[in-house]
Amino acid sequence: MENTTLHAQDILKVEGLRKRFPIRRGFFQRAAGWVPAVENVSFSIERGKTLGLVGESGCGKTTVARMILKLLPSDAGRIMFNGVDLCGISDAEMKPLRKEIQIIFQDPYGSLNPRMSVGEAIGEGLRMTGVRGAPLRRRARKSCSPVSACRPAPSTGTPTSSAAASANASGSPGP
Ligand SMILES: Nc1ncnc2c1ncn2[C@@H]1O[C@H](COP(=O)(O)OP(=O)(O)OP(=O)(O)O)[C@@H](O)[C@H]1O
Ligand SMILES: [Mg+2]
Numbered sequence: 001m002e003n004t005t006l007h008a009q010d011i012l013k014v015e016g017l018r019k020r021f022p023i024r025r026g027f028f029q030r031a032a033g034w035v036p037a038v039e040n041v042s043f044s045i046e047r048g049k050t051l052g053l054v055g056e057s058g059c060g061k062t063t064v065a066r067m068i069l070k071l072l073p074s075d076a077g078r079i080m081f082n083g084v085d086l087c088g089i090s091d092a093e094m095k096p097l098r099k100e101i102q103i104i105f106q107d108p109y110g111s112l113n114p115r116m117s118v119g120e121a122i123g124e125g126l127r128m129t130g131v132r133g134a135p136l137r138r139r140a141r142k143s144c145s146p147v148s149a150c151r152p153a154p155s156t157g158t159p160t161s162s163a164a165a166s167a168n169a170s171g172s173p174g175p
Helices: 061-070 091-099 120-127 133-147 161-169
Strands: 011-024 030-047 077-082
Touching: 011 061, 030 061, 030 077, 061 077, 120 133
Parallel strands: none
Antiparallel strands: 011 030, 011 077
């Protein structure tokens, strides 16, 4: 992609992003080569707009997203979020920004802990941002209701796993 010009209304601007993964071999796991996962990716997103990053499997879409979220360090490039250069800030400085910039992983089995209820899973993210107690429970329930995830479980018979999850969601999302 070509370089983008900075506009005041850009909420996210990515410039020259690059990531190579080492191919490790042998007893000492030395880098025997490199996988060029992301090469010189640049784009910007205006406030209120949506951008779809589309490409064949393995072309680097998830790697771009993980670098934007600082879940993975970039080898080169600049990531500006609301005017802040994310590459130049610490994990502590990144923490408050995590309320505003998030990832939804595509594999629910890898992303969601099956031991947690729906309410707990939603509440876990909120807890990380400092929300606790009644406000946490209220917001978890509110997030469940548009998708009808808080319906009570059927009163008779053995509940299915989704019904069990729904039943749990109507309870407490945890401490
Ligand atoms: N941790 C890693 N170590 C080594 N190689 C990796 C790692 N993560 C990703 N890759 C490689 O980087 C390339 C880009 O992977 P990525 O997951 O970003 O692709 P993708 O576009 O999201 O694919 P898909 O559409 O299948 O989700 C692939 O060749 C992948 O094998
Ligand atoms: Mg992917």
